[in-house]
Amino acid sequence: MFSKILIANRGEIAVRIIRACRELGIRTVAVYSQADKEAMHAELADEAVCIGPAKASDSYLNAQQILSAAILTKAEAIHPGFGFLSENSQFAEMCEACNIKFIGPKSATIDAMGNKIHARQLMQKAKVPVIPGSDGAISTVEEALTIADKIGYPVMLKAAAGGGGKGIRKVLTKEELAPAFQSAQQEAKAAFGNDEMYLEKIIYPARHIEVQILGDQYGNVLHFGERDCSLQRNNQKVLEESPSVVISKEKREALGQTAVRAAKAVNYQNAGTIEFLMDLEGSFYFMEMNTRIQVEHPVTEMVTGVDLVKKQIEIAAGEILTLKQEDIQLKGHAIECRINAENPAFNFAPSPGKINNLLLPSGGMGLRVDSAMYSGYTIPPYYDSMIAKIIVHGENRFEALMKMQRALSELVTDGVITNAEFQMDLISNPYVIAGDYDTAFLQEKFLPNWKPEG
Template sequence: MFDKILIANRGEIACRVIRTARKLGIRTVAVFSDADADAQHVRLADEAYPIGGPRPQDSYLRGEAIIDAAKRSGAQAIHPGYGFLSENADFADAVEAAGIAFIGPKAASMRKMGSKAGAKELMQAAGVPVVPGYTGEDQSPQLLTREAERIGFPLMIKAAHGGGGKGMRIVRSAEEFLPNLESCQREAKGAFGRDRVLLERYVEQPRHIEIQVFGDSHGNVVHLNERECSAQRRYQKVLEESPSPFLTPQMRAAMGAAAVLAARAIDYVNAGTVEFIVAPDGGFYFMEINTRLQVEHPVTELVTGLDLVEWQLRVAAGDALPLAQDAIAQQGHAIEVRLYAEDPEAGFLPGSGKLQQLRLPPPSEHVRIDSGVIEGDTVTIFYDPMIAKLIVWDQDRPRALARLREALAQCRIAGPKSNIEFLEQLVRHPAIVGGHIDTGYLDRHLDEFMPAQDAEPHLLLAAAVATLLLQEAAQREQARASSEPDSPWAIADGWRLGHAGGRTLAFIHRGRRLQVVGHGSAGEYRIEHDGRTVSVSGARLTDEGLTESSLSARFDEQGWRFQVTAGPGSLDVHDGARRLRLEPVALYRYEPAGAGRGDDRIVAPMPGRVVLVKVGAGDSVIEGQELLVMEAMKMELALKSPRDGVIAELRANAGDFVEADAVLATLST
């Protein structure tokens, strides 16, 4: 076994590897960019070395800097994590050439999977089921059109060297083929440097099921059963679980055998994932092999009781696999979701900023948290905006879903916006609960998973107001202990001479101002908002921590209990199924002149880098015209003109880093 290893990554996977290595008595070395100098993986490691600027290309993608850090520290092996250089064959070769072990597959195996077209041909030759299609080198539009007609529609055009959902188009008719081909080739050229594509039959309403495989240098290969990842948005996984609710024991055995066959076909060593597309009739077809550990590996660990990172370290050190195929058991059901700093209601726009509050459920035999940040850390604009992975386990799927709903209800995130409400809707949706979701369902029915916009959750709002009124009353208890404790002036009930008083409160909710009036005192209230009145009686607060409270009361004579969390500048109310986040604001506040003239300004919707400026000062533009392109957290966003006009001023240049809400350009008539 190794004495010291270096982790060539960041975030939760770096923390995960460090903890496993420590358990085995292995010292760890972290590397970090300028943006990660105070990150948790740096604090956890025994040693840490700077490797460059905040952008990945200036740090975590600099293989030579990482290898140099390994040499200086005396590390005997490098764990690549996932993302960055984890599937870079040239990096794996360079690590081995430096006399350092690469904790992953051999470069030769990676190269065999580097091209989707080549991988498909190789698998077909090895007897692994593949989707009918075309993978040839002749990329002339005429030949590709003939092949498309031979395969039949619908079909998918895929970048041969792509990944991450880029360079993919679904074509449903011959008339749509050439325009989609050209678009796909342009995107593939820009994203991957090569415009080669492959064609394959598109399986309608498919499921995405992957098999975890492991090989060693002694010729042993096993699979650790499946993970279902059919809940996807734009080809990005949203929820993963094991076992799949779709597979029968016979299908599981057949897919496991095919995955082992695929791994053997490329002499695979260490952890890998064979991904299959599965038709509604149970037919399954090879998609690709991810030549690394997957983000969703914890669900496999929870149902098998195995530590896959420990297996990685032992196999890379030359050990044989710890278990044979018939000794790998599976028990219970595990589900994973990922908490992201993103705004689902704004097209899942990634966010950034300081985590002013981060409350996650305590780890237990049923709940696991994998995270690379803690409260007070910053989600930066330079990397994936994941806050944490939340993984649950129980004896069966219904109980695991109940555990997940309970765990999500305990999460509190203040600072950047998060996808917590989206996830709470997701895990209650009938398609998830029933286990019959396909890979396109979320994109087809996204509105079903979004928080309702057309109606205020009036009970949650009333609970928030009752909480604030109770808290204010508690803060004024000292007044009742004054020299005249029985004076009516000491009662905080909003009473006014000549009329019934009311306490008016104002909040911001999803960018909209709410104004609520509360009458009454001592837990008996009448709360009015937007023409609706809620009667509250018997309201009582129970403190459950510095910022946590439990509110119990009768609302319109029906008993309810709510969890209430006070964060920096925010108030969260949760009824066990839904949450309401409010930002209390002053009842009267100054609005600067011209604040409503948003159509004269083009502002940055998120922190990031301006990568392209398409206009100059004095240019005439039309509504919807692209003016600038921004980049942050692995995505590009085009900023468009809100109206016809003339560019009065440009305040940003290509390459500039800007903060959210920064004015990048202004318009005149």
Template sequence: MFKKVLVANRGEIAVRIIRTLREMGIASVAVYSTADKDSLHVQIADEAIAVGGVKPTDSYLNMKNILSAALLTGSEAIHPGYGFLSENALFAEMVGEVGIKWIGPRPDTIELMGNKANAREEMRQAGVPVIPGSDGFIRDFSEAKVVADRIGYPLLLKAAAGGGGKGMRFVYSEDELSDKFDDAQNEARLSVGDDQMYIEKVMEHVRHIEMQLLRDKNGHVVYLPERDCSLQRKNQKVLEESPAVGVTPEMRAYLGDIVTKAAQAIRYENTGTIEFLQDHEGNFYFMEMNTRIQVEHPVTEMVTNLDLIRLQIEVAAGQDLPITQDDIQVNGHSIEVRLTAERPESNFAPSAGTVDLVFLPTGGPGVRIDSAIFVGDKVQPFYDSMIGKLVAKADTREQAVQKIHRIVDETVVHGISTSLNFQKALLEDPHVQRGEFDTRYLETEFLPRWTESLSEDE
């Protein structure tokens, strides 16, 4: 087992990883930007080393400085968390070349699955059902029009190397195709340095269902209970839960068989998540694969009683998975809401500043809060707006909704604006309470009503 691991991240996920390292008796090394020198992950790590300025490109995306920090501190492995360099195949390769272990899949796997078009084709060959769309890359408008004429509208333009909604556009008619293709391609070029595009048919009235898997170097695979991540705004998840409403044990076993075959086909190692769209008839279609731990992994941990970070570390150290599929059971229901430093009433504008007061209601069974904020903490404008995750687990979904509502209602953060009131209203929505929503519900139905109610209150 490793003696020292560098955590190449910040905020709540860095704190989360460092805590597991401490429980495993492994020394931790934090990296930080000049803006984060007093942050919680810096304070609780065994060692901490500055890697650059406030901009992510100068620090948390600075591959040379992070590698230098790992070598300087004698770190044997690097855990990237999520975001930043977690799905950067070049960085993963560089880590291996200097004799340090990457806690994640092989670089070639990251590269393969990071390109959405290539991933789609790989999954199709592995027998995974895929969304109708283009075969390979689309280079220009004329090629896009040929595909559009074949699969019909509405359709979705997607950057092959994109993520987080970058280079993505919905197209509802031929009149929109030319302009939106140029916009999406330009955004992809600017945001990820790659303007290769592909096209998928828009699946309407669908849910976003994903399944996490683990595979060790000897080919042992387990899949974990599915998560429903359908409540999204601008392709960003705001609430996640496990198990998914409407997914039967038979459906779960079917998805498990699919992700197991996919993992074996690409000889996957460590943890990853395959994301699907589920149509109103219950059919599942591959969307993409994330080759890292996910933001919403706590809901899976809550219903399985597993420490996924520990399992990541053990697999990266060469150990076999200590569990089999028979060991994994669905125990209750878990819901996570994302706490962000934003002003939802002002079109979710980011908020920054000093936290003057914070109360996180951590007491009681089935309550988990992953956060790195504290009184005096400075929430920076340079990074992602998420400052915490509020998680509840109960025997039933109805009880879990009630519990997470109570947690949100009790949470207090002063000094910055947060998404608490928005999340509270979402949890009070009858459709959300009954689990009656799809990937378009939040933006097309809930947000317009909520925004109108805010105007009426003024």
């Protein structure tokens, strides 16, 4: 086992990893930007190293600075968390070259699954169902028009190197395709340095279902059930739950086996997520693989009782997965609400600032808050607006829903506007309570009728 790990991230995920390391008896090194000098993760770690100015490209995305910090502090491994460098194959390769363990899959695996076009082709070979669409990259509007005419509208344009909802455009008609292609391509080039695009048939309406997997270096791969991430705004997840109300026991087993087959096809090691879209008939299609820990991993931890971050570290240290598939049983129901420093009444505009008074919900069974906030903390304007995750677990879905309502009602972030009220209204919506929603629900049905208080 490692004696010291550097966490190449910030915010709640950095705090989450530091706590897991502490429970494993591992010393930690935090890296922080100048804007995060007083951040909780920098205070909690055993050591902290400043890696640059506030701008992410000069700090949390600066691979050389992070590796220098690891070498300086004699860290044996780096945990990238999610976002930033977590799915950067070049960074993983640099870690390998410096004899520092990257807590994640091999760089070649990240490369293989990071390019969505290549991933589609690999999944087709592994007999994993994929969404009908282009077989390879498309670089011109003319190619896109030809393929769209063949598979039929509506279609979705996606960046080959995409992620985080960027480089994606929904195209309903032939007339919309050219301007959508050009804007998506430009956005992809700016965000990922790669303007390759591909095109897929839109599965609509659909459920966004993802399966958590773990793989070790000895060829063992396990799945941990599914998460329903269908409540989204602008292709960004807002609320997640496990298990999904639309997945039967038999369907869960089929999905799990498909996810395991997909992971084995690329010799996957460490934590990963296979994302699917499921149509109204219950057919599911591979969408993409996230080669890292997910924001929503706590809901899986709540229903399985398995600490996924600790498992990541153990796998990276060369330990074998001693769990068997039959050991993994989903118990009860879990829900996660993402709390963002944003103002839903003003088109979800970011709302950074100082938290004058903070009260996090606590007490009672089955309640967990992952956060890096504290009273007096100033949320910087340079990074993602997510400041906390509230996760609840109940014996059944209704209990979990009621527990989440109670938790949201207790949250106080005086001085900073958050989306907590919006989340409360969403979790209280009759359709959400009934589990009757899909990927279009929040954007097309809930938001047009939502009225913020005041």
